[in-house]
Structures are given as C-alpha cells and as structure tokens.
Amino acid sequence: MAQLLSSPSDLQAARVPRLDKLGIIIAVLVLAAVFFLPFVISRPNRIVAGMALPISGALPALQAIVLYGLIALGSVIGLLRVPSLWRLASSFVVVLSLCLFLGGAANFLTPEGNTVARVSPGAGFWVLVFAFALIAADALVRLRLGPLARIGVLLLVAAAIAAMLWAGVWQNLSILKEYANRGAAFWAEARTHVALAFGSLAVATVIGVPVGILCYRRSSVRAALLPVLNMVQTIPSIALFGLLIAPLAWLAANVPGASAVGISGIGTAPAMIALFAYSLLPIVSNTVIGLDGVDASVKDAARGMGMTDNQVLFGVELPLAFPVILTGIRIVLVQNIGLATIAALIGGGGFGVFVFQGIGQTAMDLVLLGAVPTVALAFVAAVVLDALVELVSPKRVPSA
Amino acid sequence: MTPGAIVRLAILILLLAFLLAPQSFAPVFAPLTRFGAPPIYNQGSLLDITLSHLWITFLATLASTIVAVGLSILVTRPFGKEFLSLSRSLANVGQTFPPVAVLALAVPVLGFGTEPTLIALFLYGLLPIFENALTGLTNVPRDVDEAARGMGMTGWQRLVGVELPLALPVILSGIRVAAVISLATATIGSTVAARTLGEVIIAGLTTSNTAFVLQGGLIVGILAVLLSDALSALERLLARRAGLTRRAEA
Amino acid sequence: MIEIDGLTKTYEATTVVDHVSLTIEKGEICVIVGTSGSGKTTLMRMINRLVEPTAGTVRIDGRDTRDRPAHQLRRQIGYAIQGHGLFPHRTVGQNIGTVPRLLGWEKPRIAARVDELLSLFQLDPALYRDRLPSELSGGQQQRVGVARALAAEPDILLMDEPFGALDPIIRSKAQDDLLAIQKRFGTTIVLVTHDMEEAITLGSKIAVMDKGKLLQYATPAEIIARPATDFVNQLIGTGDRPFRLLSLETVLDHVEPGEAAGDAIDASLSLRDAYAECLWSGRDAIPVEEAGQRIGRVTLSRLTALAARPQ
Structure with missing residues (x-):
C-alpha cells in the first residue's frame, strides 16, 4: 500500500x-x-x-x-x-x-x-x-519496545503511582477518603480477589494441561470434552454462580464434613468452582492447539531417532507448545480477574464488594475503589504475561 | 437433523414453554424454596424481562457492529493507515478491562437505568468486533488483493466486492463474542437498575430463594448457549459460502 | 505497441528500476527475466500502474498511460499472477466475468464470453462455471486465472510468474496453451519469470534485468548466441547453450529429403527433441512425419552444426 x-x-x-x-x-x-x-x-x-x-x-x-x-x-x-x-x-x-x-x-x-x-x-x-x-x-x-522494556515502562508507571500514594498527594481525593474509611477491608478483599483469580487459575492449569494432552492424543476425548467446555464458557458468570448454589447447598446439607471444609451454597466455594470451570476451556484448548501446532517433521524426526512417546512429549512437544499454553494462561488470568468481581454478588468477596456496595449506596467513589484496582490488576497481568509469552516464543526471523 | 440440533430444539421449546406459562413449572421449583416462599419469580413477567434483556443485548450489539466495522474500514484505508497499529493495540488493551468494570465506571458518568448499561455494552462490544474486523480486512490473501487491483477495481469496489465478503465470517465471529459478552454483562446491568434477567437472580440471592436464582440462571445460560450456537452455525455457513473452509483445508 | 522510456522507480534510497527503455511490438511475447530483486516485477507493474514510476513514461499505442485514472487503464490490460489470485468467494464464472462487469458489459455477453473462455481452456462450462475456486485443482485454478485476465479481450496481457506454482508437466502444458491462445488472439504479452528455460520457450523477445538495469533486450537466439554480459551468460547456463539454441526451432524448419530407418518423429517437435532422439537411439538420421505422412528426415550432422555458436 x-x-x-x-x-x-x-x-x-x-x-x-x-x-x-x-x-x-x-x-x-x-x-x-x-x-x-x-x-x-x-x-x-x-x-x-x-x-x-x-x-x-x-x-x-x-x-x-x-x-x-x-x-x-x-x-x-x-x-x-x-x-x-x-x-x-x-x-x-x-x-x-x-x-x-x-x-x-x-x-x-x-x-x-x-x-x-x-x-x-x-x-x-x-x-x-x-x-x-x-x-x-x-x-x-x-x-x-521489547518485552523487557515494556515491563520496565510498567514498573516505572507503577513506581510513580506508588510514590504519589505514599507521599499523600491524593489524600484529600474522594476515592482515598473511601479507602481511609475501610483500609483493612480493602486489603482483605484484595487478598480474596487475588486468591480467587490466581487460585482458580492454578487448579485449572494443574488439571487442564494433562486434560489437554489427553485430548491431543485421543480425538474421541477431544470431540466429547471441548464442546462442553465451550458451552460452559458461554454461560454468563452470574448465571453459573447461581446455578452452582443449589447443588453446593445440597452438598453442604447432606454430606457430612462438607460444610466444615468451607463448602456452602454461597460464598467462596461456588465462585471458585465457577472460575475454575471458566478457566478450563482456554487452557485445555490452547494445550491442544499448541501440541497440534508442533511441526510434524519435528515430531517425526524425534520418533525416528528412537525417542519414546513420553520423551517426545516432554522433550519436544510440550516445550514447543509452551508459548501457546502460556497464552491460554494469560487469557484465563485476565478473564478471571474481571469475573472475580462478580463473586461479590454471591458473597464470595473480592473488589466486587466495593463496586456493588457503591452501586447500592449510589456512592460512586466507592465504586471506583473497587473498579480501579480491578482494572489495574487485569492490565498489569496482561502486560506481564504478554511480555512473558513473547520472551518464551521463538524469535521470528524477519523475512527478506 | 443431528442429535445436537434435536437437543437444542427441545431446550428451546422447553424455554419458550417456561416463559409463556411459568406457573405450570411451579412443582419443579417448589422443593428449592423454604418457608413457603413463591417457587416462581413473582415480581414481574419473566417473558417481559427476557424480551427486555434480549432487546438491550441486540441494540448494543447492533450499534457496536455498525460503529466498529465502520472504524475498522476507516483505519484500513490509505488515509487512515496511520491509526492502524495504534487502534489495534487500543482494542487489545481495552479488552483487558473487565466488562463489569466498564459497567461500574459508566454509572458515575451516566447514572442508573437502562441507558448506562446499554452504553457500557455498546462500548465493550466495540472491541472484539473491531479487532476481528481488522483481522479480516487486513488478512485478505495478498494474491487476491493484487489481482483485484490489477484488474482495475477501485478502492470502493475492492472493499465491497472482495475485502468485506472475505472478512465477513471473521467479523461475524467478533459479533458472536460481543453478543455473548453483552448478554452476560446485561445480566449484571440489573444491579444498576436495567431491566434484565439479573434481577431474577439477585432477587433470589437477597431473599435466599434458590428457585429464583436457578430460574434466572437457567434462562440466561440457555439463551447464551443457544445464541452462541446459532451465530457459530451462521459463521460456518458464511465461511463455506466464501469458499474459505476448503481453501484452508487444501 | 508498448513504449517504455527511461522508466525509473526509487524507494527512498534504493533504486529498484533504473532508467529502463524498451519497446514491445504489437503481438509480441516479451519475457522479462531476472533473479529475485532484479526489478523485473516492478518494471512490469509500472505498465499498469500498480506501481507509479518515479520518472520516465509508458506509452501504449502512443498514448501516455497517465492520461486516465489508473483503474481505468488496468481494465484495458489483462493481468495474471502467480498463485492466480482468484476470488475465493465468487464462482469460476463470476471470477472470469469480473472485468467485463466492471466495464459494464451486458449480462448475456458476459455469460457467452465466460463459456467461450472456459471451453478454450478445456474446462466444460456446464461443469465448472458455478464451482468455487477451492473446488478446482491447482492447474485448473491457474487456467481460470489466465482466462479471467483475458476476459475483456485486452490487447495486452501482463503475467507475473503465472506458471510458478505448477508442477513441470502441467507447466509445460500451460505454456503450450498460452502460445496457442496468443496466436489466436494476437495479444501482446509481457511475462515475468526467473526461469530462463521458460523465457526461451515463450519469448519472441527477452529482456534480461539485473539490479534494476536492463542488461539485454533481444530475441532468444541473439541472447543465447551473443550474451551481452557475463551475468546473461550465467543465466543461460554455459552447459545448456547448444541445447537451448536447438530448442528454438522445430524439426519442420530443417527437414531434408531422404530416408532413414526406425520410428519417425513429429515435425512439430523441437530440434532439441530430435537431437535427443538421435543420441538415445544411436541413429545418424531419423525420419520425420507430419500428420502421419513421412516428409523426410533430419540428420545428426545437420543438428550438430545447428547447435554450434552462430557466426
């Protein structure tokens, strides 16, 4: 052009x-x-x-x-x-x-x-x-900018914001007045939020990657599982949270010890399970796509040299598929940081508590106190993981 | 008809039956209620709320589609080229914003009611559609674009005759993503007083009436899955029409 | 007639095409040959203004190509490219009818032209007209690409490595078809290739490009016999020169009266084929036939003489 x-x-x-x-x-x-x-x-x-x-x-x-x-x-x-x-x-x-x-x-x-x-x-x-x-x-x-330089810029911005907060530049600003009134609650909800987003991601990664490998090896599992995960992904979060309440409440009431370990209809348990369910699709499907994408001649050469199936998997396929799997993890993390906000509606805690309290009290400063950290967290997660994905991806040789 | 299609049709019929005559399903939901609470949502017609929910989703998605496709056309023309990479990264960054946060941030500016929800849905819906439209419009195979110019098609003729038809399946895929997100976020919209199915779920949560929660959740969930399936089917049809599927396989 | 005069294209600091002047007569096949990066494609693309020249002019039948909008110019000039560039969302018939439709032809006329071209390229119109390009084989797609370029009966056809993606057998068939069609319509063809063999097979004139400069513009025989520079020589390949020379003429041009033993060869084959047959069968002469009738023979000694460097 x-x-x-x-x-x-x-x-x-x-x-x-x-x-x-x-x-x-x-x-x-x-x-x-x-x-x-x-x-x-x-x-x-x-x-x-x-x-x-x-x-x-x-x-x-x-x-x-x-x-x-x-x-x-x-x-x-x-x-x-x-x-x-x-x-x-x-x-x-x-x-x-x-x-x-x-x-x-x-x-x-x-x-x-x-x-x-x-x-x-x-x-x-x-x-x-x-x-x-x-x-x-x-x-x-x-x-x-390269990936490290981008993280550098991010750190610079974060340091500037931290310095202004620490110096009390904004102490008379409404959002910080809201914070001043509930500092302890803010950090408790922050911990819950992070635990929800990262915890569900960790569980989903531990389970999703092996499931992805299974789907890659057995097309029958893939054909049965991926559409179901895809469907789960389309169900709106609040609906899924809601749909989990009834079975979990039943579990808590009928299985001895279930409520003792924290399972109940409302609260963190349904939020955690729903976030885990949402996380599975990107991780499983990216694992499959990543493994599928490994050059057939590379797999063939590995087999031809006498590597066993497991040696090919751990020595060749998984390392080559890793950037794609990491991209799946990036998608999940950013998505879960957002979705965790909604957990507040079913008593699951997190920054959503301030958002929905604020909406309820028509106190917009309180809404901001919940929304701004959520957005910032999602943004930081996206920048950092994008940079990581780029770092572990093979460098593309510029074509002549 | 495939088994999948039969199941979907059956679910759609069941959903319609429930929306038209909810009371006849009362025995099904009664075991979920306690202390004689009503088993079926009683603070408004479920049918009206569902239609209002779908209408908000439709309006927002339609507006997003028109604006996003228009913008994507602008930045892929020679005079808008300068904005291409910036707008691409903005669409990318924008999608890290949780949709709920967009809704929450719209309230301080726009107040309560259906409008802020509509505008938040519209704004958020722009991103996936814009991103996909860009992908579609910039990924026209090089030789096809070259041939179109070589045969003397003007910029407008290439856009209408070649670029848009070839990008259509990808654009539609963006519309599907936007519509599903809109449907989901509209549910949350009831917390800012938009008339959507979220109010059924939230009424259930605040009164500890699991039956309400389940009703609202089921309707929204089924709508989302059916909507996504229908749009996916349309996407596949268009891709086949555009001769793209076989080409990709070849 | 295409007159190219002092044509130059510069991108910032690099000169891609450097003061090229050449004239392509009506009805000629001019093959522009060169390595990648030689500027051959850019030179051709300046003819239909897909690339705007930095300096110099192109005149077609005496008329400057810049005196009308580029898209109108392009509709008068056929254009076929490597990888064919067929519109995947339009049927074969709609693809071929693209330029006639742009020119506002009546529907029946377009339909008739589409069918005529399909038949000409040995594709049954009833069978192929309504197929999508993805439902054709590679060779068929390429033929449709050339048919589309010829649809509006252009006087000039530009071809950018049109046979580059084809396997050798389909490729040589496609080249024969092109020659037959060119003879039939008398179209002036400008074809770009990196393959000297193809240039010699197709070209009535060959333009050799290197680093943006036109090194030599002459008939194939002239180029083989008297390469202007070492680079041209290299491109021809010194080991292949005698055979390339022989490939320029047919047996019919050099048949002589007399008898010979063994199977006959067809008069339409090239001298190179005849030479190969002599060597392979160990004969000093082979009979020649035309339409099944023996019309004489060619001799090994005559072929050997013809393969020598012209004086």
Missing part, C-alpha cells in the same frame, strides 16, 4: 512540516476537555450532587496557569512530528502533572479539618488523561 502512495505527497512532506493526524484528534479532545468539561467535582458530602469546576476554579491561579501551560505544550508536541521518544516523555510528564494537580485541587478545595467534603476527578480530568495516554500509547507502539 505504501508503495502506492504517490511521490507528490512525499515531496510535500519535505517542504512543509506535516501535522500528526493523531495529534489533531488529541488537540480537539484536549480543547473540549479544558473548556467544556469539569476538571473536578466538589461535593459537601459523599452522596449529594456536586459542583463541577474547571481547572481555573479548582486550583490557585498560579498553579492553574502552570497546568494550562503544560497541557498546551504537551498538545503542541503531540501535534508535531517529533521523535516518538519525545512524545512519550512529554505525554508522560503531562499525565504526571495532571495527577499531581488533581491532588492539589483536592487539597485546595477541601476546607481544613473537613472530613465529609468530597472532591473527585471530573470528566475533564479523565478525558485529558486519556488523550495524553493515547499519545504515550501511540509512541510506545511506534517504538516497538
């Missing part, structure tokens, strides 16, 4: 510095966010309607001017076709300052000693962060 773009446009490029198309979209977004959307919402207490404030109303005049200036500078750099590294650095600085000034706005708007007033980020803040994160994402895509 690029070959088709005729030369006249290349000539134009040499004469006039062209604007970046994405930069133009970003600039429009930024203008809209700065002039028409509130930077923060300030409320006298957590559930009443609030007052929408632009940057100029949310910060002392000097700080507001500095922030306006930084946003303008970042937009201009976004508009110009400068090297990706510059764009990455400038957008990173703008996002960082937006975060710092958001905390500043909360401090500025909260009267000394007032614990019921709430200041939360407004749509303008979110759109600005989104716009500059988009420039950063574009720059990252263009830089084609």
Whole structure:
C-alpha cells in the first residue's frame, strides 16, 4: 500500500512540516476537555450532587496557569512530528502533572479539618488523561519496545503511582477518603480477589494441561470434552454462580464434613468452582492447539531417532507448545480477574464488594475503589504475561 | 437433523414453554424454596424481562457492529493507515478491562437505568468486533488483493466486492463474542437498575430463594448457549459460502 | 505497441528500476527475466500502474498511460499472477466475468464470453462455471486465472510468474496453451519469470534485468548466441547453450529429403527433441512425419552444426 502512495505527497512532506493526524484528534479532545468539561467535582458530602469546576476554579491561579501551560505544550508536541521518544516523555510528564494537580485541587478545595467534603476527578480530568495516554500509547507502539522494556515502562508507571500514594498527594481525593474509611477491608478483599483469580487459575492449569494432552492424543476425548467446555464458557458468570448454589447447598446439607471444609451454597466455594470451570476451556484448548501446532517433521524426526512417546512429549512437544499454553494462561488470568468481581454478588468477596456496595449506596467513589484496582490488576497481568509469552516464543526471523 | 440440533430444539421449546406459562413449572421449583416462599419469580413477567434483556443485548450489539466495522474500514484505508497499529493495540488493551468494570465506571458518568448499561455494552462490544474486523480486512490473501487491483477495481469496489465478503465470517465471529459478552454483562446491568434477567437472580440471592436464582440462571445460560450456537452455525455457513473452509483445508 | 522510456522507480534510497527503455511490438511475447530483486516485477507493474514510476513514461499505442485514472487503464490490460489470485468467494464464472462487469458489459455477453473462455481452456462450462475456486485443482485454478485476465479481450496481457506454482508437466502444458491462445488472439504479452528455460520457450523477445538495469533486450537466439554480459551468460547456463539454441526451432524448419530407418518423429517437435532422439537411439538420421505422412528426415550432422555458436 505504501508503495502506492504517490511521490507528490512525499515531496510535500519535505517542504512543509506535516501535522500528526493523531495529534489533531488529541488537540480537539484536549480543547473540549479544558473548556467544556469539569476538571473536578466538589461535593459537601459523599452522596449529594456536586459542583463541577474547571481547572481555573479548582486550583490557585498560579498553579492553574502552570497546568494550562503544560497541557498546551504537551498538545503542541503531540501535534508535531517529533521523535516518538519525545512524545512519550512529554505525554508522560503531562499525565504526571495532571495527577499531581488533581491532588492539589483536592487539597485546595477541601476546607481544613473537613472530613465529609468530597472532591473527585471530573470528566475533564479523565478525558485529558486519556488523550495524553493515547499519545504515550501511540509512541510506545511506534517504538516497538521489547518485552523487557515494556515491563520496565510498567514498573516505572507503577513506581510513580506508588510514590504519589505514599507521599499523600491524593489524600484529600474522594476515592482515598473511601479507602481511609475501610483500609483493612480493602486489603482483605484484595487478598480474596487475588486468591480467587490466581487460585482458580492454578487448579485449572494443574488439571487442564494433562486434560489437554489427553485430548491431543485421543480425538474421541477431544470431540466429547471441548464442546462442553465451550458451552460452559458461554454461560454468563452470574448465571453459573447461581446455578452452582443449589447443588453446593445440597452438598453442604447432606454430606457430612462438607460444610466444615468451607463448602456452602454461597460464598467462596461456588465462585471458585465457577472460575475454575471458566478457566478450563482456554487452557485445555490452547494445550491442544499448541501440541497440534508442533511441526510434524519435528515430531517425526524425534520418533525416528528412537525417542519414546513420553520423551517426545516432554522433550519436544510440550516445550514447543509452551508459548501457546502460556497464552491460554494469560487469557484465563485476565478473564478471571474481571469475573472475580462478580463473586461479590454471591458473597464470595473480592473488589466486587466495593463496586456493588457503591452501586447500592449510589456512592460512586466507592465504586471506583473497587473498579480501579480491578482494572489495574487485569492490565498489569496482561502486560506481564504478554511480555512473558513473547520472551518464551521463538524469535521470528524477519523475512527478506 | 443431528442429535445436537434435536437437543437444542427441545431446550428451546422447553424455554419458550417456561416463559409463556411459568406457573405450570411451579412443582419443579417448589422443593428449592423454604418457608413457603413463591417457587416462581413473582415480581414481574419473566417473558417481559427476557424480551427486555434480549432487546438491550441486540441494540448494543447492533450499534457496536455498525460503529466498529465502520472504524475498522476507516483505519484500513490509505488515509487512515496511520491509526492502524495504534487502534489495534487500543482494542487489545481495552479488552483487558473487565466488562463489569466498564459497567461500574459508566454509572458515575451516566447514572442508573437502562441507558448506562446499554452504553457500557455498546462500548465493550466495540472491541472484539473491531479487532476481528481488522483481522479480516487486513488478512485478505495478498494474491487476491493484487489481482483485484490489477484488474482495475477501485478502492470502493475492492472493499465491497472482495475485502468485506472475505472478512465477513471473521467479523461475524467478533459479533458472536460481543453478543455473548453483552448478554452476560446485561445480566449484571440489573444491579444498576436495567431491566434484565439479573434481577431474577439477585432477587433470589437477597431473599435466599434458590428457585429464583436457578430460574434466572437457567434462562440466561440457555439463551447464551443457544445464541452462541446459532451465530457459530451462521459463521460456518458464511465461511463455506466464501469458499474459505476448503481453501484452508487444501 | 508498448513504449517504455527511461522508466525509473526509487524507494527512498534504493533504486529498484533504473532508467529502463524498451519497446514491445504489437503481438509480441516479451519475457522479462531476472533473479529475485532484479526489478523485473516492478518494471512490469509500472505498465499498469500498480506501481507509479518515479520518472520516465509508458506509452501504449502512443498514448501516455497517465492520461486516465489508473483503474481505468488496468481494465484495458489483462493481468495474471502467480498463485492466480482468484476470488475465493465468487464462482469460476463470476471470477472470469469480473472485468467485463466492471466495464459494464451486458449480462448475456458476459455469460457467452465466460463459456467461450472456459471451453478454450478445456474446462466444460456446464461443469465448472458455478464451482468455487477451492473446488478446482491447482492447474485448473491457474487456467481460470489466465482466462479471467483475458476476459475483456485486452490487447495486452501482463503475467507475473503465472506458471510458478505448477508442477513441470502441467507447466509445460500451460505454456503450450498460452502460445496457442496468443496466436489466436494476437495479444501482446509481457511475462515475468526467473526461469530462463521458460523465457526461451515463450519469448519472441527477452529482456534480461539485473539490479534494476536492463542488461539485454533481444530475441532468444541473439541472447543465447551473443550474451551481452557475463551475468546473461550465467543465466543461460554455459552447459545448456547448444541445447537451448536447438530448442528454438522445430524439426519442420530443417527437414531434408531422404530416408532413414526406425520410428519417425513429429515435425512439430523441437530440434532439441530430435537431437535427443538421435543420441538415445544411436541413429545418424531419423525420419520425420507430419500428420502421419513421412516428409523426410533430419540428420545428426545437420543438428550438430545447428547447435554450434552462430557466426
């Protein structure tokens, strides 16, 4: 396609510095966010309607001017076709300052000693962060970072967020006020959430990989099992949680000792079982796909050299299929981190507790307290596992 | 008719029977209730709730399809090429967001009711459809695209006559994923006051009425499986029509 | 007539085609031959503007190819490629009818043309018209690809390694078919290949390309006899030169009166085949027949003389 773009446009490029198309979209977004959307919402207490404030109303005049200036500078750099590294650095600085000034706005708007007033980020803040994160994402895509470099960027961002939390930059922000009220509960639910997502994954991996090997070797097992797992995967989570309640309740009531080991109709048990059921399909099917994908000539050569079936499996097939199996694990982990939220509806705990409590109390800050860590956890899991998959995959030799 | 199709048809008929005359199934669910609680959901017509659930799913998926396919066409044309790799990674990253989180985050912005659910479903549904449409539109075999240009088809003629028909099965596969996710997430939508089958399950959970939970769960589960099966069958049919299946096997 | 004048294509720093000029007469088969990366395909693709030249012009029958939109130009020029590029979602008939439909032909005319071409390529229209490409064998797909390129009765046919994916037997059959069809319609053909053997079999003129430059543009006999550079020589293969020379002419061209013993060979075969037959059967002369009638003989001494480097 690029070959088709005729030369006249290349000539134009040499004469006039062209604007970046994405930069133009970003600039429009930024203008809209700065002039028409509130930077923060300030409320006298957590559930009443609030007052929408632009940057100029949310910060002392000097700080507001500095922030306006930084946003303008970042937009201009976004508009110009400068090297990706510059764009990455400038957008990173703008996002960082937006975060710092958001905390500043909360401090500025909260009267000394007032614990019921709430200041939360407004749509303008979110759109600005989104716009500059988009420039950063574009720059990252263009830089084609390797897997280790991507994890490095992730660590850098995580460190920046941790530092701001530790320094108390956001202490007057509504979401952290919610956190302050339930710090212990937050960490307990976090542990439950992680235990649900990772525990179900671990069990599913231990069982799913051997089942996958069995499916690979016996097509009759494959034909019988995969459609069932596929069907389970389509059943909506809350329905599956619900469907497990009746049999588990029956077990708890009728099997001696079942309730003693924690099996009951509601709670962690049905959540764990459902998450495990969802995890099986990606792991089993990716194991089968991975093993199927091993080059037939490689298997043939291994057999021809006198390796036994098990030697071929452990020495050749599984190592070669590993990247595909790991991709299955990535799918499951990201999916389970999301689905674990819903466990809260059946008393299974996790971050969903805050989401659904918040919805119930129309306290949006509480919803955020549950949703933001869930999203962050899923995102981190995806980035890390994608990088791992790339690290263990055979390097593709660029074709001539 | 295959045994699988007969089972599906039987389940569909059973589902319809239950939705049209739920009370006649009361004896089946009665053993699950305690202290004389009603065995059949009694806070609204199950049929109405099911139709409302399906309608929300349909609207959201339709809107996602139109917008996502449109966007995918834009970024695969020469003037939109610059956005191709960025939009691809955004669709990729976007799908790490749990659908529930999208719903939860929509509420602070949009409030309660059917609309936020609809918009959250629409936004989330964009991602799989967009990703698949991109895959379909960019994976037209090189020699086919080359031949189409060499014979003097214009960009528009290639899009309508070659690229879209060849991408259709892959796009449909994305629509299936989006529809199944929408159906599932719509269930959660009842926690933000959307009228969906989630309210049956949640009513059961809050009143410890296992019969309600089971009814809601069964209806949603059966709908999801049937919907996914039907769309998969359509996908296979289209792939065969597009001459793709045999080509892949050859 | 195609006049290529100073044609150049540069991608950033690399020059893929470098000031190539050549004229292809009407009704000729011009084979562009070269190794991969020689610029041969790019040169051909600039004729129908699938690649826009950086400099230089292409004129077809005196008319600059840039005086109309590229897609309209392409509809006037047949185009067949390696791997055929058939539309997998359209039937054989619809595939062949693509360009006529783009040109707005009436339906009955398209249908008639499709059937005519299918018959010409020995595919029963009733049997194959409504099949999908995936339901054909590789050789059949390739024939449909060429039929599709010829559908709108173009004066010019561009072919990019059209037989590259075929096995040797089907390949030589396809080459014979192409020659027969070219004779019938008088189409001007520009064909790209990396195979000198194919170039000599098909070409009335051969253009040898290397590193973007046109090294030699001449008849096959000229190229074999007087290769312009070492590279051309290498491409022909010094060990094969006499046999390549013999393959250019048929027995009919050199039959002489007289008798010979043993089985006869057909006059339409190449001198190379006759030479091989002499050596294999240990005869100094073999009888020649045309349509079953003996018309004379060829002798080993005459063949040996013909295989020598022309002076």
